[in-house]
Amino acid sequence: xxxxxxxxxxxxxxxxxxxxxxxxxxxxxxxxxxxxxxxxxxxxxxxxxxxxxxxxxxxxxxxxxxxxxxxxxxxxxxxxxxxxxxxxxxxxxxxxxxxxxxxxxxxxxxxxxxxxxxxxxxxxxxxxxxxxxxxxxxxxxx
Numbered sequence: 001x002x003x004x005x006x007x008x009x010x011x012x013x014x015x016x017x018x019x020x021x022x023x024x025x026x027x028x029x030x031x032x033x034x035x036x037x038x039x040x041x042x043x044x045x046x047x048x049x050x051x052x053x054x055x056x057x058x059x060x061x062x063x064x065x066x067x068x069x070x071x072x073x074x075x076x077x078x079x080x081x082x083x084x085x086x087x088x089x090x091x092x093x094x095x096x097x098x099x100x101x102x103x104x105x106x107x108x109x110x111x112x113x114x115x116x117x118x119x120x121x122x123x124x125x126x127x128x129x130x131x132x133x134x135x136x137x138x139x140x141x142x
Contacts, residue, residue, distance in 0.1 A: 035115025051120035068121035
Protein backbone atom coordinates (compact mmCIF):
# COMPACT_ATOMS: atom_id res chain seq x y z
CA UNK A 1 0.00 0.00 0.00
CA UNK A 2 2.81 2.36 0.91
CA UNK A 3 4.44 1.69 -2.50
CA UNK A 4 1.17 2.45 -4.33
CA UNK A 5 0.73 5.77 -2.50
CA UNK A 6 4.35 6.75 -3.21
CA UNK A 7 3.93 5.82 -6.87
CA UNK A 8 0.75 7.93 -7.12
CA UNK A 9 2.41 10.92 -5.49
CA UNK A 10 5.48 10.56 -7.73
CA UNK A 11 3.27 10.26 -10.84
CA UNK A 12 1.30 13.35 -9.85
CA UNK A 13 4.48 15.33 -9.32
CA UNK A 14 6.08 14.21 -12.57
CA UNK A 15 3.03 14.82 -14.76
CA UNK A 16 2.67 18.31 -13.37
CA UNK A 17 6.24 19.21 -14.32
CA UNK A 18 5.73 19.03 -18.09
CA UNK A 19 2.72 21.29 -18.25
CA UNK A 20 3.07 24.83 -19.55
CA UNK A 21 2.39 27.59 -17.05
CA UNK A 22 -1.16 28.91 -17.07
CA UNK A 23 -1.35 32.02 -19.23
CA UNK A 24 -2.76 35.04 -17.46
CA UNK A 25 -5.87 36.73 -18.76
CA UNK A 26 -4.69 40.00 -17.25
CA UNK A 27 -2.13 42.10 -19.11
CA UNK A 28 1.21 42.73 -17.47
CA UNK A 29 2.31 46.29 -16.76
CA UNK A 30 4.98 45.87 -19.46
CA UNK A 31 2.38 44.82 -22.05
CA UNK A 32 0.23 47.85 -21.21
CA UNK A 33 3.29 50.12 -21.38
CA UNK A 34 4.03 48.76 -24.87
CA UNK A 35 0.40 49.42 -25.80
CA UNK A 36 0.67 53.00 -24.56
CA UNK A 37 3.86 53.48 -26.58
CA UNK A 38 2.17 52.20 -29.77
CA UNK A 39 -0.91 54.32 -29.03
CA UNK A 40 1.22 57.43 -28.54
CA UNK A 41 3.11 56.85 -31.79
CA UNK A 42 0.16 55.85 -33.99
CA UNK A 43 -3.23 56.76 -32.52
CA UNK A 44 -2.93 59.76 -30.21
CA UNK A 45 -2.96 62.41 -32.93
CA UNK A 46 -6.47 61.45 -34.06
CA UNK A 47 -8.02 59.82 -31.02
CA UNK A 48 -6.42 62.20 -28.46
CA UNK A 49 -4.72 61.44 -25.15
CA UNK A 50 -8.05 61.04 -23.38
CA UNK A 51 -9.51 58.78 -26.08
CA UNK A 52 -12.15 61.41 -26.81
CA UNK A 53 -11.43 61.68 -30.53
CA UNK A 54 -12.18 64.84 -32.50
CA UNK A 55 -15.85 65.65 -33.20
CA UNK A 56 -16.73 65.00 -36.85
CA UNK A 57 -13.12 63.97 -37.62
CA UNK A 58 -12.28 60.87 -35.57
CA UNK A 59 -14.49 58.80 -33.27
CA UNK A 60 -14.00 58.65 -29.54
CA UNK A 61 -12.50 55.46 -28.17
CA UNK A 62 -13.60 56.22 -24.63
CA UNK A 63 -16.85 54.37 -24.00
CA UNK A 64 -17.06 53.09 -27.58
CA UNK A 65 -18.87 49.76 -28.04
CA UNK A 66 -16.31 48.98 -30.76
CA UNK A 67 -13.55 49.15 -28.14
CA UNK A 68 -15.27 47.18 -25.39
CA UNK A 69 -17.16 44.78 -27.67
CA UNK A 70 -16.13 41.89 -29.90
CA UNK A 71 -12.31 41.67 -29.99
CA UNK A 72 -12.34 40.09 -33.46
CA UNK A 73 -14.03 43.14 -34.98
CA UNK A 74 -11.58 45.47 -33.24
CA UNK A 75 -8.58 43.46 -34.43
CA UNK A 76 -9.94 43.43 -37.98
CA UNK A 77 -10.42 47.21 -37.84
CA UNK A 78 -6.68 47.67 -37.24
CA UNK A 79 -5.64 45.01 -39.75
CA UNK A 80 -8.04 45.91 -42.57
CA UNK A 81 -9.21 49.41 -41.73
CA UNK A 82 -12.71 50.24 -40.44
CA UNK A 83 -14.20 50.80 -43.91
CA UNK A 84 -13.75 47.11 -44.73
CA UNK A 85 -15.08 45.88 -41.39
CA UNK A 86 -17.84 48.13 -40.07
CA UNK A 87 -21.34 48.38 -41.54
CA UNK A 88 -21.93 51.05 -44.19
CA UNK A 89 -24.74 52.68 -42.18
CA UNK A 90 -22.48 53.57 -39.23
CA UNK A 91 -21.61 57.17 -38.36
CA UNK A 92 -18.88 58.47 -40.67
CA UNK A 93 -16.04 60.85 -39.87
CA UNK A 94 -14.06 63.12 -42.15
CA UNK A 95 -10.75 61.36 -41.46
CA UNK A 96 -10.49 57.67 -42.26
CA UNK A 97 -8.31 55.36 -40.21
CA UNK A 98 -5.91 53.39 -42.41
CA UNK A 99 -5.02 49.74 -42.12
CA UNK A 100 -2.11 49.14 -39.77
CA UNK A 101 -1.44 45.66 -41.13
CA UNK A 102 1.92 46.48 -42.65
CA UNK A 103 2.92 49.11 -40.09
CA UNK A 104 2.41 47.24 -36.79
CA UNK A 105 3.42 43.73 -35.78
CA UNK A 106 0.85 41.35 -34.33
CA UNK A 107 2.45 41.93 -30.93
CA UNK A 108 2.06 45.70 -31.27
CA UNK A 109 -1.56 45.32 -32.42
CA UNK A 110 -2.36 43.09 -29.43
CA UNK A 111 -0.63 45.52 -27.05
CA UNK A 112 -2.29 48.69 -28.35
CA UNK A 113 -5.75 47.12 -28.50
CA UNK A 114 -5.35 45.73 -24.99
CA UNK A 115 -4.24 49.17 -23.83
CA UNK A 116 -7.25 50.95 -25.32
CA UNK A 117 -9.64 48.23 -24.06
CA UNK A 118 -8.20 48.65 -20.56
CA UNK A 119 -7.98 52.44 -20.70
CA UNK A 120 -11.10 53.35 -22.69
CA UNK A 121 -13.20 50.19 -22.71
CA UNK A 122 -14.12 49.77 -19.05
CA UNK A 123 -11.34 47.23 -18.51
CA UNK A 124 -12.44 44.94 -21.33
CA UNK A 125 -10.54 41.70 -21.81
CA UNK A 126 -6.94 41.43 -22.92
CA UNK A 127 -6.25 40.68 -26.58
CA UNK A 128 -3.70 37.92 -27.01
CA UNK A 129 -1.04 37.98 -29.72
CA UNK A 130 -2.12 34.52 -30.90
CA UNK A 131 -5.65 35.82 -31.59
CA UNK A 132 -4.26 38.72 -33.63
CA UNK A 133 -2.04 36.35 -35.62
CA UNK A 134 -4.96 34.01 -36.33
CA UNK A 135 -7.18 36.87 -37.53
CA UNK A 136 -4.31 38.44 -39.49
CA UNK A 137 -3.74 35.14 -41.30
CA UNK A 138 -7.45 34.74 -41.97
CA UNK A 139 -8.26 38.24 -43.21
CA UNK A 140 -4.92 39.62 -44.39
CA UNK A 141 -4.27 43.32 -44.50
CA UNK A 142 -5.94 46.41 -45.87
